[in-house]
Amino acid sequence: xxxxxxxxxxxxxxxxxxxxxxxxxxxxxxxxxxxxxxxxxxxxxxxxxxxxxxxxxxxxxxxxxxxxxxxxxxxxxxxxxxxxxxxxxxxxxxxxxxxxxxxxxxxxxxxxxxxxxxxxxxxxxxxxxxxxxxxxxxxxxxxxxxxxxxxxxxxxxxxxxxxxxxxxxxxxxxxxxxxxxxxxxxxxxxxxxxxxxxxxxxxxxxxxxxxxxxxxxxxxxxxxxxxxxxxxxxxxxxxxxxxxxxxxxxxxxxxxxxxxxxxxxxxxxxxxxxxxxxxxxxxxxxxx
Amino acid sequence: xxxxxxxxxxxxxxxxxxxxxxxxxxxxxxxxxxxxxxxxxxxxxxxxxxxxxxxxxxxxxxxxxxxxxxxxxxxxxxxxxxxxxxxxxxxxxxxxxxxxxxxxxxxxxxxxxxxxxxxxxxxxxxxxxxxxxxxxxxxxxxxxxxxxxxxxxxxxxxxxxxxxxxxxxxxxxxxxxxxxxxxxxxxxxxxxxxxxxxxxxxxxxxxxxxxxxxxxxxxxxxxxxxxxxxxxxxxxxxxxxxxxxxxxxxxxxxxxxxxxxxxxxxxxxxxxxxxxxxxxxxxxxxxxxxxxxxxxxxxxxxxx
Numbered sequence: 287x288x289x290x291x292x293x294x295x296x297x298x299x300x301x302x303x304x305x306x307x308x309x310x311x312x313x314x315x316x317x318x319x320x321x322x323x324x325x326x327x328x329x330x331x332x333x334x335x336x337x338x339x340x341x342x343x344x345x346x347x348x349x350x351x352x353x354x355x356x357x358x359x360x361x362x363x364x365x366x367x368x369x370x371x372x373x374x375x376x377x378x379x380x381x382x383x384x385x386x387x388x389x390x391x392x393x394x395x396x397x398x399x400x401x402x403x404x405x406x407x408x409x410x411x412x413x414x415x416x417x418x419x420x421x422x423x424x425x426x427x428x429x430x431x432x433x434x435x436x437x438x439x440x441x442x443x444x445x446x447x448x449x450x451x452x453x454x455x456x457x458x459x460x461x462x463x464x465x466x467x468x469x470x471x472x473x474x475x476x477x478x479x480x481x482x483x484x485x486x487x488x489x490x491x492x493x494x495x496x497x498x499x500x501x502x503x504x505x506x507x508x509x510x511x512x513x514x515x516x517x518x519x520x521x522x523x524x525x526x527x528x529x530x531x532x533x534x535x536x537x538x539x540x541x542x543x544x545x546x547x548x549x550x551x552x553x554x555x556x557x558x559x560x561x562x563x564x565x566x567x568x569x570x571x572x573x574x
Numbered sequence: 575x576x577x578x579x580x581x582x583x584x585x586x587x588x589x590x591x592x593x594x595x596x597x598x599x600x601x602x603x604x605x606x607x608x609x610x611x612x613x614x615x616x617x618x619x620x621x622x623x624x625x626x627x628x629x630x631x632x633x634x635x636x637x638x639x640x641x642x643x644x645x646x647x648x649x650x651x652x653x654x655x656x657x658x659x660x661x662x663x664x665x666x667x668x669x670x671x672x673x674x675x676x677x678x679x680x681x682x683x684x685x686x687x688x689x690x691x692x693x694x695x696x697x698x699x700x701x702x703x704x705x706x707x708x709x710x711x712x713x714x715x716x717x718x719x720x721x722x723x724x725x726x727x728x729x730x731x732x733x734x735x736x737x738x739x740x741x742x743x744x745x746x747x748x749x750x751x752x753x754x755x756x757x758x759x760x761x762x763x764x765x766x767x768x769x770x771x772x773x774x775x776x777x778x779x780x781x782x783x784x785x786x787x788x789x790x791x792x793x794x795x796x797x798x799x800x801x802x803x804x805x806x807x808x809x810x811x812x813x814x815x816x817x818x819x820x821x822x823x824x825x826x827x828x829x830x831x832x833x834x835x836x837x838x839x840x841x842x843x844x845x846x847x848x849x850x851x852x853x854x855x856x857x858x859x860x861x862x863x864x865x866x867x868x869x870x871x872x873x874x875x876x877x878x
Contacts, residue, residue, distance in 0.1 A: 320704035323664045329633050332626035333876035339620050340873065346617040358622035375875050376630075383831050400867030416741045436746065442738070444703030444750040470855050475742060484819075486784060491742030494851035497843060499836035500826075515851040534826060539634050543664040546711065547704045550753045557788040557820075558744070562849050564788060567825045571760045571793035573714030574675055 310413045311351050312435035313442070317360045320447035321440075323541035324369055330358035331372075338368040338375075343398035343408035343428065352411055363411045363438045370451035371396070373544065377536045380505065385535050386498075386527035388505030395463070395508070395524065396455035398428065402509040404462030407431050409455075411438070418445060419454040421461035421476065429465065431458040449532045449548030456528045460521040463509060471520055483561035493520035495560040522559040526552050530568035545569075631878055642673045645681040656690035664708050678715045685720050688713065692724035699728075703750055707757050714761020722765055726773055728758040733782045748783065755781070756789035763793035778812040791820045819846055 317325070328334065335357045338344070344367065346354055353362025360366065374396050380388045391403075400406035406428040412420070415436050422430040436443040437451045445451070461476050463469070472478035474490035485492035496518045503510065511518045519527075529552035533545050549569040556565035627633070645659045646652070659677070666674055681687045691713045698706035710728065713721045737747030759777060762770040771794070778790040791809060798805035806821055813821060824842050826835055843850055 316701075318702050318704040319664050319708065326665065327633065328630040329627040330622065330624060331630055331876075332622065335620055335622075337873065337875050341875065344620075346620075349620075355621045356623055357620045358624040358627075364620065376878050384826060384835070406867045415738060418740065436740075440702045440704070443746050444753060447704045468856070472855075477742070480743070488743035491744070494854075495849075496851050496854075497824075497839060497849070499839055500832035501836070511854070513853070513856070515853050518851075518854045530826065534828065538667050538669055540667070541665045542667070543704045543708055546707050550707055550757065553756070553789065554749060554753050554785045557784050558749075562851050564820060564823055567788075567792055567823050570828065571763065571789065571796045573711045573757075573761045573764050574671070574678060 312363055312411070312413065313439040314353070314359075314362045316440055317366065318440040318447045318543075318547075320449070320541070320543040320547045321360055321366055321369055323543045324373060324448045325360045325365075327539055327541065328372060330360075330365075332357075334372060334375075335365075335368045338371045341397045341399070342367070342371055343406070344368075345408060345410075348408075348410045363435075366438050366446075366448070366451065367409065367411070367433070370448045370455065373448045373532065373536075373540070374452045374455065377540050377544075378531055379535050379537050381535050382501070382505075384500060385505075385531050386500065387503060387508045387531065390506040391503075391508035392452075392456060392528055392531075394506075395459035396452065400428075403466075404459060405429055405466050407459070407462055409433070411435075415442060418443075419458045421458040421465070423465055429462055431455065431462070433458075444547075445551060447544065447547040447551075449529060449544050450551045452532070453525045453529045453548070453551060457521045457525040460519065460524045463519075464521075467511070469511070476521070478561060480561075484557070484563035485561045486558050491522075491559060492561050493522040493559060494562050495523050495526075495556075495565040496520065497566075522555055523565065526555050526565050526568075529555070530566060533568045629878070639667070640670055640673050642670070642677045645677050645687055646684065648684075648686050652684070652686040653690045653693075656687060656694060660691075660694065660705070660709055660712065663712060664705070675715060678712055679717075682717050685718065688716055688718040688720040688724065691716065691721065695724065695728060699751075699754060703754065706754050710754060710757040710761060714758070714764050717765055722762065722767065722770055725758045725761045726770075729755045729762065729773070729777060729781075729786070731755070749785070752783035752785035755783070755786045759786055759790045760793050763790070763797045766797055775808070775812045778809065779814065784817075787814070787817065788820050788823075791817075792823065792825070795821070819849065822846065 344364065349364050353359055353364035356362055357365055374392050378389045394401050394403040398407050408428050408430055410430055410432050412432045412434050415434055417434050418436050419434060420432040422432065424430060433451060433454055437445055437454055440446040464471055471493060477490050478492040479489060480487035480492035482492050496515050508519065529548045533549035533552055536545055552568045556567060557563060643658045643662050645655055647655045663674055691709055695706055695709040695713060698709055713724060731751065734745065734747040734751060737745045739745050759774060763774045774790050774794050778787055781787050791813060794809055795805055809821060822842055822845060824839050
């Protein structure tokens with residue numbers, strides 16, 4: 287009898303719980319030093335966030351509770367989202383002698399517009415911290431790139447910094463590339479099973495690293511593949527190459543904390559996520 | 575077993591209901607997404623509660639470069655100096671790298687500065703990974719005996735066995751501590767004392783995280799560039815059997831050129847054919863089909 291009552295009570299409370307979950311938002315009381323340092327280089331640039339919400343298809347309905355109407359508060363998700371987009375848009379030096387890819391590639395991967403890189407997509411945030419980010423295919427509208435509180439709340443994860451957040455735009459955007467070109471990285475959340483080879487992810491999240499030299503891709507040609515391993519990218523690889531380019535080759539004004547966090551994220555991914563790893567190593571091991 | 579028996583009426587009824595339910599779901603999703611598109615057409619622009627700021631280029635012109643705050647003092651002064659220095663160093667640029675190094679070097683004998691940095695590293699580890707990385711880097715560059723002790727303590731913090739697990743299986747707390755311990759390893763390797771090198775080599779072999787073991791190998795090699803063969807030979811005794819490839823890992827050198835990087839990569843892939851990825855698979859994802867693009871605006875970003 288008691289068990290039955292508990293079940294009924296549980297059923298009655300379930301919608302309340304689900305509603306609470308749906309309306310929860312990430313902790314909005316702090317930002318990482320890397321976010322604050324990058325922020326101080328633009329001091330909340332209105333023209334940019336008015337461009338960014340269109341370029342990334344950030345929608346009022348999805349972001350209202352996440353600072354859509356408080357775009358200059360660096361503690362809220364929308365401000366952190368466009369802070370990362372600012373890094374992608376202006377932060378790379380596009381050094382042809384050393385960069386893996388150029389701003390044109392990374393912007394096309396991250397931004398909403400449909401192109402050779404992916405079909406059109408929109409950006410949302412999620413409270414589901416079982417993922418850093420997620421690509422969702424929608425049959426009747428643009429696809430969706432979700433980024434989770436792990437990328438916004440510094441108390442939850444070290445990846446709550448602009449470089450790692452932008453790195454996730456690349457990763458999820460590259461799932462969009464696969465979707466558009468009908469490529470398949472694997473059947474385990476769009477990756478290979480793990481652990482496997484040098485990849486320690488378990489049970490999912492492993493990729494191959496399709497090593498290529500510098501200059502192998504003209505800037506703007508990252509989307510190309512020729513059906514062989516010599517001209518192809520996996521999502522984790524695109525993410526590592528972007529993070530390495532931020533760490534080693536960003537513009538002179540990009541603050542140290544942003545580069546340092548990008549290096550740290552690139553190097554941990556390079557040794558944990560590739561079956562044929564390790565991937566490239568970025569930056570110097572000298573402490574400063 | 576394969577059967578060709580005529581389906582029963584009950585089965586037909588269930589199949590019909592299932593089809594209706596499926597159509598209802600598809601129609602629901604279609605309608606919801608069309609509704610979303612309509613809402614988007616009428617959505618408001620984002621706003622802020624603060625007035626608009628200047629162009630970033632104007633802000634950057636105002637910043638005075640090479641004004642390094644002093645890293646000196648004792649007692650409370652040392653603590654204040656450390657906090658101000660950390661804040662400034664986080665914002666510093668590559669052009670100011672030598673300024674930072676000089677200032678840190680000038681404090682290398684100051685035990686209280688090392689102590690204040692150590693305290694801040696352990697505090698920041700709990701709340702802000704990016705700041706903790708920064709502080710551990712300064713502490714490593716300091717090359718101070720108390721700093722060595724602190725870095726050793728940090729790298730030996732118990733490695734978490736559980737925590738926030740993602741659907742791909744990684745434990746966020748492990749990644750966070752592993753990346754910070756890798757930074758502490760950089761500092762230990764940079765000291766080049768016998769005791770610090772012993773700790774680095776111990777971590778090459780024993781640390782539970784590949785993030786730390788890989789960085790320990792890389793940092794040991796980098797700090798012994800004056801005798802690379804000897805460094806490799808020493809490391810070979812400690813590196814795990816299945817991790818020997820880390821001794822040859824390709825790194826992009828600052829100020830290098832594409833040709834030298836590409837030569838290193840070619841040599842690496844010849845020496846390690848197991849690192850060459852197999853041809854990618856091309857089966858289309860099961861539930862996805864190419865679709866037409868929905869319009870998104872592609873205006874140019876504002877001028878910096």
